[in-house]
Amino acid sequence: MPRQTTEDSRIPDEQCGERTGARGRGWLRAYRGLLGRPGTLAFTAGNLVARLPMGMFGVSAVVMIAGARGSYALAGAVTAVGLAATGVAGPWIARLVDRHGQARVAVPATLTAVLGSLALLLCVRCGAPDWTLFAAYAATAATPNIGGLSRARWAHLLRDDPGALRTANSFEQAADELCFMLGPVLASFLTGTFFPEAGTLAGSVLLLAGMLLFTAQRSTEPPPLVRSKGRSPLRSPGVPALLACFVATGAVFGSTEVVTIAYADGQGHRTAAGAVLALQAAGSCAAGLLHGAVEAAGRANLPRCLLAMAALMTLPWLAAATTRSLVALAGALLVAGMATAPTMVTAMTLVQTRTPADRINEGMSLVVTGLLTGVAGGSAAGGWAAEHGSPAAGFAVPAFAAGAAAAIGWAGREARPGEPRHPGTAPERP
Numbered sequence: 001m002p003r004q005t006t007e008d009s010r011i012p013d014e015q016c017g018e019r020t021g022a023r024g025r026g027w028l029r030a031y032r033g034l035l036g037r038p039g040t041l042a043f044t045a046g047n048l049v050a051r052l053p054m055g056m057f058g059v060s061a062v063v064m065i066a067g068a069r070g071s072y073a074l075a076g077a078v079t080a081v082g083l084a085a086t087g088v089a090g091p092w093i094a095r096l097v098d099r100h101g102q103a104r105v106a107v108p109a110t111l112t113a114v115l116g117s118l119a120l121l122l123c124v125r126c127g128a129p130d131w132t133l134f135a136a137y138a139a140t141a142a143t144p145n146i147g148g149l150s151r152a153r154w155a156h157l158l159r160d161d162p163g164a165l166r167t168a169n170s171f172e173q174a175a176d177e178l179c180f181m182l183g184p185v186l187a188s189f190l191t192g193t194f195f196p197e198a199g200t201l202a203g204s205v206l207l208l209a210g211m212l213l214f215t216a217q218r219s220t221e222p223p224p225l226v227r228s229k230g231r232s233p234l235r236s237p238g239v240p241a242l243l244a245c246f247v248a249t250g251a252v253f254g255s256t257e258v259v260t261i262a263y264a265d266g267q268g269h270r271t272a273a274g275a276v277l278a279l280q281a282a283g284s285c286a287a288g289l290l291h292g293a294v295e296a297a298g299r300a301n302l303p304r305c306l307l308a309m310a311a312l313m314t315l316p317w318l319a320a321a322t323t324r325s326l327v328a329l330a331g332a333l334l335v336a337g338m339a340t341a342p343t344m345v346t347a348m349t350l351v352q353t354r355t356p357a358d359r360i361n362e363g364m365s366l367v368v369t370g371l372l373t374g375v376a377g378g379s380a381a382g383g384w385a386a387e388h389g390s391p392a393a394g395f396a397v398p399a400f401a402a403g404a405a406a407a408i409g410w411a412g413r414e415a416r417p418g419e420p421r422h423p424g425t426a427p428e429r430p
Helices: 026-035 040-055 057-069 072-100 102-125 130-142 146-157 162-193 198-215 239-266 270-293 302-312 314-322 326-354 357-388 393-411
Strands: none
Touching: 026 040, 026 162, 040 057, 040 146, 040 162, 040 198, 057 072, 057 102, 057 130, 057 162, 057 198, 057 239, 057 270, 072 102, 072 130, 072 146, 072 239, 072 357, 102 130, 102 146, 102 198, 146 162, 146 198, 146 357, 162 198, 162 270, 162 326, 239 270, 239 302, 239 326, 239 357, 239 393, 270 326, 302 314, 302 326, 302 393, 314 326, 314 393, 326 357, 357 393
């Protein structure tokens, strides 16, 4: 394909709806073409298997801990500490991946995380003191950012094709939502049908198996770079502001998960919580796929996407407070979820374009750090609100978190950072 000029290859700041020209069945061809590239289908299969537990661990831990200890506040606090530890460890692990390669680092890191999950299971099962739950779950911070590893492969393979990279980012976001759609359902089914620890046990097996399959695909792995010549992603123009949006958005996800489980439990249908959460992810998954391949009707920017998310996240709060119906809540979450994927795809693409090519895993990991920091705070706040107030009132937490994300986005809408750089260009020097 002819190389584009610098002006043609730029991705405008805060763009949420870049035209792709795909219509009708064109969006199917776009994704078939993406997965038809050599080696991509194999690493995608392993990626999906390893990513599925990411939607299982949170629900499994909350159900397992709350069921054994009778406290959603404790369950929310434990998951919050584990996520916060992941946010701290994530960039360090990603830096090792950039320097030494994905397979060499991700496999031992995954083994460490799996051992932490099994330790949590044993501590809950054996009635160990509460502090051991925090210590065991913190060990899961070694879990590699599987989504970031996959996005780094796409950035490496599609470094000369910005349009295909955008489609790949939309596919990855849809994969995230698909796993967070199926994960809670599977976790709720396992914990409700068999025993409370079944979700954590199954998630550990899937994570290890998927990571082994993913890292075995060496032909698509980005080459390691011993020493980076690029500046830190934190020093890249526009990235800190985007990370602040990711923190607030993560708080939406974390609080919604805990509050929804508590609300379903209060209605006497705790096992249905996974299905209800799955509908939110389903809405986001559908929106993400369409966003990546179908021509947009208009042009929107990131602040407006955040504002749409803030408006739609009031729907679950209203449904829970006024109808007291789990069915109405599920419908509201389905609609609310449609705003998240386009926002995430836009922000993720902006981070990729501003991150030096030889620090791409670190840049993606910083995004996850921001998200997990927000998820941790949202999980703790949601657990506290659900236990000390009414479950319906707990949905105010994700609504206010979405409002905070919109406020951050609008506050920085006039601050246009330096021109974004495509991942395939030469890394910037400090």
